[in-house]
Amino acid sequence: MNRKTLVLPAVVGLLAPVLAACGGADSGSGGGDAIVVGTTDRFTATKAAPAPLDPAYAYDVGTWNILRQTVQTLMIVPKGDGDPVPEAAQSCGFTDSGNERYACKLRDGLKFANGDAITAADVKFSIDRARAIKADTGVFALLSTIDTVETQGDNEVIFHLKTADATFPSKLSTPVAGIVNPDDYEKNKLREGFEVDGSGPYTLKAETDGDAITKAVFTKNPNYKGTLKVNNDEVDMVSYDDADAMDTALEKGDIDLMTRTMSPEQIKKLSDAAADSDIDLVELAGLEIRYLAFNTDAPVVKTKAVRQAMAQVINRNELVSQVYGSQAEALYSLVPASVTGHSNAFFNKYSDPSVTKAKALLTEANITTPVKLTLNYTTDHYGPATKQEFELLKKQLNDSGLFDVTVKGTAWDTFAPAERKGEYAVYGMGWFPDFPDADNFLAPFLDKDNTLNSPYTNSEIINKLIPQSRREADRISAGKSLTEIQDIVADDVPILPLWQGKQYVAANTDITGTAYALNSSATLQLWELGRGVSN
Template structure:
């Protein structure tokens, strides 16, 4: 933290800068679904949570393994990986001064499961059976082995809330979020701005507390964020601008710093496998997989701001393998025709691709998919945009034949792109279920050494590439822009999904 040296009567003195003068403005297009961890399972909310709330475990820069934060230590207490035990750090407090106890940790997880909010993270804890308290320790009793459980509680879903403020059976009814993270939420205007102030009472993994305030400004459209950046209304740009504008930015541009890395957002084309759907036949889905040109989508729709993806497990996560490219290769209309013929499908196959109005570049992407499929003469495709709520409702009810779905990295383990997506009753409501896949998922969760089960994950995804309930399309690149007087933007985010606003500083 910098100081200002002043001279006066009696000698020199050190004056610490006023935190108000050190406010750093950050812009993003990732909005907040809820300030309550029991009601949010989206990137924007979880990014805020990693600053306002604490979890028992967290991820530090460059470390793919979770480390203790609110916990003093955590470990599996049995060889079957069904009992996970954490001991809290002493002296933890919420920002209102009340003590953070083991009872608060239990309350936080119990309410997620009890509320079971459709937009919340309850599905993430499908293996959690019971939370017990033993003095200053918390014990998670799991229904089945789950080696990925430490990763799950290190993200936004593991946020610890105050049992006196957050109801056991309902979401928080106001905007006064109380946590114990590096920042306190000092002001919030839904859809517009969140104001954060340093939490001097934070006790956790960080060796240095933040010294600056942060104002996060939310923009509904990429064009709005782009305009704010051009006008320098924000100093850090951590959202999505229109692809052409992002592609035009160069690290050599004067007055800015540009940082990019493999992102944690992926997009796939999901299929409805229910009997009434036009995409219920495996041959139809395999034919689509044989025709889609991901490179064209990445280049022409997204202007190379995304990378073609041939696996549900993206690059940067252990277990990634281009299994869809191994099976289907480059687009081939002849192979697609043979697949449909062998499957007894009448051509042209007619179906609809649905997408949400809030998905970036989805209209152009769906149109490109339509053109690619129809150019083979094997398909007739319609595309339709739905309002976000109507899209989520239609997906849940199985109302669409095919639909674009996004996935952000909730924890950096291959299980995050396996069990929730292709396990029975997956989050995208495809209707897919395969007993062998479920058994193999169970096998991966019994392996505490994650490197030892990577081939098992690849086996699962090779089998999924045959069934094609989901067709991966692309993985984004994470771009963070800042003015050249802001340091630390390169540490803002990484593969963990943690948003480290405390790493930002003014030069």
């Protein structure tokens, strides 16, 4: 089967995809057969994580991509990215000079999918609920700058913040701030299972096998009122065990589009194929990062010099070239290179990989070598290349003679709870930003109630630099504080950034809207997809 590649250039803050071939025009329309989307994301309800789709709990790209279709938020990132705009709200804005009072007026006639009217009290209930439950995923921390939520009448919500937060409108666009029906969600308890009731563009019916979703059926919500134009009546999202099975399904015509997560080999094959094709490979801007995280209380990595020595030995360029090729690039900070506020903090401190420098760090700290440790990774969440990536990291560290490393892969539904419980000393993770701001690549890992449940704390970051950066509505002006945070991270190494990657979608040429199927934060925008006439 022949294929062609469509590259969509972008600049963070104003992403403007350009599609010069079939498969991306906004010519789709509702009706017709359901559009079927393949994914390797797995959605499971386990004893350790029984409420994967509750907005007060969910905090990974897969579950958020279900919630973004079904649960409406006051604000939303617009088509093509940029600053958030009102969605369930008619208008929102700071009402004081200090950016500490934020008021929203709801759209007229808002309803949940079941027809119940939405009021300001429902918004308050939803956000207060997430803050009160404080799920162990740490997602509630996105709302940590809220002091109180006030309602005025049925259609106005006022957020009183503890401190200035220029990123607050973006936080109101995330699923943790999604509006849920108090009739379906208990105030102080997570909703277990796979039911979701909201006011978003779709309703959800989950088809399951045991404790896992096999197919998520999204049906257009007739009661939806918001800014989105829904270009289809139904989208079915099917979960596959691996990228090869998903690719086979596309080849056979069982699915119309595949996205997360394709292997580097698949992407290269699609990209190298001839131009006369009936499948388009679309390359989109992305802000995904991968990193190693440390449990800084674990004896083997508690001494900073061990973490610094790893940072000094690991060769990111070799890692990228051998595993991901042109689909990724080396990353020397938690903040991607294309985001305002980025600095190459790790390169500035460690420069090129050096065994000699790493050995000196360990010797000065009286660390006996080789340091024996295990690198833990998830086998089924970040794509099939993860195993190869960790085998190469193991080789780099062991070849230095300073480390004795083993690697261990674990399925995500076991890996994620174990990580939050602190069972791993060193482990690999990925991050898809909640919104494209440097704050969201730093605060979730370094602030109070961080998403990793990491024991690492730095009072200067928490009490001074993060609040200082959030006071700046002009994000360029926040650069000094953001740079200082990144420099501290490079010195303390609670997290070791590795690479940042691109995003890809492969779709039949009669599927329209693929240029906007994913935004830069990896948000799946199913409403953009339609069926058109193949070129």
